Amino acid sequence: MSSKLPPLSSLRVFEAAARYCSFTRASEELGMTQAAVSYQIKILEERVGTPLFLRRPRQVSLTETGERLAPVVSEAFELLRGAFAVAEDASQGLLSITTVNTFAANFLAERIGRFQFKYEDLAVRLDTSPGIIDFAREEFDLAIRAGRGNWPGLETHLLVPAEFSPMLSPELAASIGGIKQPSDLLKLPFIDPSDPWWKIWFDAMDTSSDELKCKPRSRMGTQTLEAKAAEAGQGVAILTPAFYRDSLNRGRLIQPFERVCHDGFGYWLVYPKARRNVPKIRKFRDWILLEIKEHYEREEIAITERRETDAIVY
Amino acid sequence: MSSKLPPLSSLRVFEAAARYCSFTRASEELGMTQAAVSYQIKILEERVGTPLFLRRPRQVSLTETGERLAPVVSEAFELLRGAFAVAEDASQGLLSITTVNTFAANFLAERIGRFQFKYEDLAVRLDTSPGIIDFAREEFDLAIRAGRGNWPGLETHLLVPAEFSPMLSPELAASIGGIKQPSDLLKLPFIDPSDPWWKIWFDAMDTSSDELKCKPRSRMGTQTLEAKAAEAGQGVAILTPAFYRDSLNRGRLIQPFERVCHDGFGYWLVYPKARRNVPKIRKFRDWILLEIKEHYEREEIAITERRETDAIVY
DNA sequence: ACTATGCATAAGGAGATTTAATGTATTATG
DNA sequence: CATAATACATTAAATCTCCTTATGCATAGT
Structure with missing residues (x-):
């Protein structure tokens, strides 16, 4: 199918030498x-079987064969250069x-626009x-x-630790006269009682949660739906507060206890x-790590503000 | 002018791998x-900055980038292959x-046709x-x-040693009653008395040639003209017999003495x-060395024949 | 489960490529 | 005309690329 090619390294050299008609250049x-x-030129000439350059006193010039070869070699290299x-x-x-999905919906979606604005020549495909x-x-x-x-083998950056704390709509909380202590939550329906996070959180609050039977594995990534249900007042969900700062600030959800737990999981880049x-x-x-940093800085402030508000409400 | 090319050896490998979609093949x-x-593929991918193949279970396939690159690389290599x-x-x-000139006129011209006939696909440029x-x-x-x-630094093959011996036309020889001994030649005009070969030859024949003053350097390469003059009976020339076998055989020239001298010079390929x-x-x-060999074999015979004829004539 | 296929990786070495040093030839210069 | 400067060739030694062997891992087929 193909006659063997000469040593490619010698071709690159030939191409340049032919262009300059000078080995030194x-x-x-x-x-x-x-x-x-x-x-390299010598190698190539031996391979081709005929001289490619005439050695004139203070310069070299192409032989007839070299003259024919040079433009083709140049063209081929130009092709490659262009393609690469x-x-x-x-x-x-x-x-x-x-x-x-969770991260995209609760964090990335609302910010990615800023990234694309900052780097306009960079198209982003989000899957x-x-x-x-x-x-x-x-x-x-x-x-x-x-x-x-x-x-x-992978480089990893922690973006958001998968902390969690119970959340519910203010209306649902009010329906039982407010949430004063963890056990109050047990009076309300749970949106996903099988989430293992519940046990961890109640244990941390020294409150029995025996009536809940947990699944063995957490179901991070499906928080979005649970959050929607909680906002709609359908029950209590255990969520990652960092993802719902907006809902908390707008009063669509409340986080009755400051205590957040976490099980070592997180969202990583x-x-x-x-x-x-x-x-x-x-x-x-660099961009997303900065966004994260700023997010947490703002969250600090938000928590403080809510704490003051909460003191009034309850 | 040109962004640097990736390692060319890796390109050759890429080209083949892309064609087969298989490293093994x-x-x-x-x-x-x-x-x-x-x-090599790894090298190239690192250089380009992006994977070129997707490693699927039992085969590799090109990535989008690889897909775009492959045809161009193939084309470039095809160009090179064709050109070379x-x-x-x-x-x-x-x-x-x-x-x-001497060799061309007296030996090569009449034979080169046979070479071209034998190797028809080989054009010959004779300078x-x-x-x-x-x-x-x-x-x-x-x-x-x-x-x-x-x-x-050059390969050399002796084709014809530059032997020499006086020659003249039979008519001129007859005009002084034939050439019996070297000194008889001195009675005749010399076509180029300055040729240093004369002295060498006369010395070898133990004959004084003081009346000739020789130039320091031989003028091999101009024999053709001298030979013509000798054939025309204008005088005695000192020539290389191997080149004038034909004239000798046809009786247009005679070589009165078998003795040939030579000064170490010769015609070389x-x-x-x-x-x-x-x-x-x-x-x-190979061809010319064989021609030379055959030429000398035939010359042996010719000399013998002439010797017999000469015995009759003189 | 076991074997075969296909790619990745590590270590080692052969050979190719490059450099440094030097030589030769020619042109330019004082 | 001698000398310097330019350009290429050649050599040996150093370097480095590239290839092989050996091995591992994952997947698909039996």
């Missing part, structure tokens, strides 16, 4: 010594992120899917996943270690 | 191990020879020029030159040592 462009150029320049650009121009992701197997630059952050310095990856990483 | 085509392919195939063919298809030739500086495959055969195995060079070398 070519060696400068290629960042090597003149001796190396001379050597585009490929590198293109690969830098699209940032594809896969994220678990929402659960489960783990194998970067060797799927075309994503970044992933946001829930877990403990122990993924080998992950990507292959080897790609940590790819520009678009760096851009997103 | 590619490694077979390329004659290397699967590990080597894997390594042609160049190699072309460089094999034209044999260019530079030769000194007649004196002086030395620098293969690094001029586009010739072969040269035929007069000298002592001591050219460093020369070419760069490094190119000794280039097919067209090998073809010509």
